[in-house]
Amino acid sequence: MKKTEEDFKSGQILLVDKPLEWSSFQAVSKIRWVIRKAFNLKKIKVGHAGTLDPLATGLLVICTGKFTKRLSEFQGQVKEYTGEITLGTTTPSYDLETEVDKQFPTNHITKELIEEALPNFIGEIEQYPPVFSALKKDGKRLYEYARKNEEVEIKSRQIKIDEFEITKIDLPKLEFRVVCSKGTYIRSLAHDFGKALNSGAHLSALRRTKIGDFSVDNAFNPIDFEKEYLIQEQK
Numbered sequence: 001m002k003k004t005e006e007d008f009k010s011g012q013i014l015l016v017d018k019p020l021e022w023s024s025f026q027a028v029s030k031i032r033w034v035i036r037k038a039f040n041l042k043k044i045k046v047g048h049a050g051t052l053d054p055l056a057t058g059l060l061v062i063c064t065g066k067f068t069k070r071l072s073e074f075q076g077q078v079k080e081y082t083g084e085i086t087l088g089t090t091t092p093s094y095d096l097e098t099e100v101d102k103q104f105p106t107n108h109i110t111k112e113l114i115e116e117a118l119p120n121f122i123g124e125i126e127q128y129p130p131v132f133s134a135l136k137k138d139g140k141r142l143y144e145y146a147r148k149n150e151e152v153e154i155k156s157r158q159i160k161i162d163e164f165e166i167t168k169i170d171l172p173k174l175e176f177r178v179v180c181s182k183g184t185y186i187r188s189l190a191h192d193f194g195k196a197l198n199s200g201a202h203l204s205a206l207r208r209t210k211i212g213d214f215s216v217d218n219a220f221n222p223i224d225f226e227k228e229y230l231i232q233e234q235k
Contacts, residue, residue, distance in 0.1 A: 002228065005039040011067030015219035016060040022222075024051045027060055030222040035064065038229040049074035050182070050211065055096055056083075058208035059216040077212030078162065080179045084205035085190045087172040087197065094130045094187035095203040104200035106172050114166055114174070117196040121164050121189065126156040130187050159184045173204070 003012060018027050032046040045068045049061040058081075061074045088106040092098045131154060160181040168175035178186065187203045194201025209216045 005041070008035050008039070008044060009065040011063065011065040011070075013067060013070075013214075014062040014064065014225075015214055015216070016062050016225075017216055017219040017221055018052050018057055018060045019221065019223075020057050021054050023054050024048050024060060027222050028062060031062055031064075031225060034222075034226045034229050047071050050079070052208055053095070053097075053187075053206070056206040056208065058206075059211055059214060059219055060208075061211050061214055074211060074214075076182050078179060078181060078210075079184075079208060080177070080210035081186055082167070082175070082177045082207050082209055083186065083190075083203060085174045085176060085193060085201050086204040087174065087194055087199050087201045089172075089202060090191065090194065090200040091202045092131070094185075094191040095206075100202075102200055104194070106199055109171060109197050109199060111169055113197060114169065117193065118164055118166065120196060121193065122161050124158055124160050127159050127185065127188050127192070128154055128156045129185050130191070157183065161189075164189075179210075 014031060016027055016031065018024065028046055028048050032044060035041065035044050035046070044064060045066075046062060046064050047068045049063065049071045052058060052060060063071055063074075087109060088104050089100045090102045090104070091100055161178060161184065162181075163177070163179040165177050166174050167177055178184075178189065180186075180189075186206055190201050190203040207216070
């Protein structure tokens with residue numbers, strides 16, 4: 001059932017399945033544009049609860065109208081991801097945003113070694129965010145330093161990983177599922193896991209599947225949202 005103008009103003013929780021290579025900002029902008037155009041509005045509040053990198057897909061919780069006040073509530077909830085780690089190579093960004101910079105051996109890696117390393121990444125652990133991230137240091141984003149090859153000190157922070165499992169081993173690829181707290185960088189997890197295996201690694205695919213009780217199974221593509229609300233105008 002289509003929502004009305006008043007529905008969106010009073011507040012809606014929209015579950016969006018963010019497409020690959022879209023930024024989270026683009027997804028929010030698309031939803032806002034569709035609502036404004038569909039109801040001829042000058043403005044409406046729209047925001048998301050937790051950024052996804054452009055190279056990741058999956059669940060974005062987007063709130064409209066008065067429900068934007070609830071964004072921090074959803075941001076703090078536990079999140080679930082699935083994805084792929086590629087062993088034997090690292091990148092400066094810890095994912096596919098940058099080119100491979102180093103290679104490492106993988107011949108010694110066995111299923112037993114992988115299973116032995118997993119418990120070290122469960123519970124409350126210290127994690128260093130990637131230098132290619134939007135975190136701020138002295139008023140600048142970390143990626144601004146990284147792109148200029150400037151050295152910058154990054155402090156570790158405590159995160160919590162409730163579950164971390166390798167769901168498929170097809171070396172040098174590992175498929176995984178992780179349930180973790182707010183502030184966890186899955187790219188850093190991939191990088192650190194490679195180190196724990198006496199090798200290197202980078203994140204080669206990522207999909208957010210849950211935020212709290214919200215599931216990507218119930219999410220829609222932003223293009224479908226546009227078609228639903230503007231289809232009459234397109235005819």
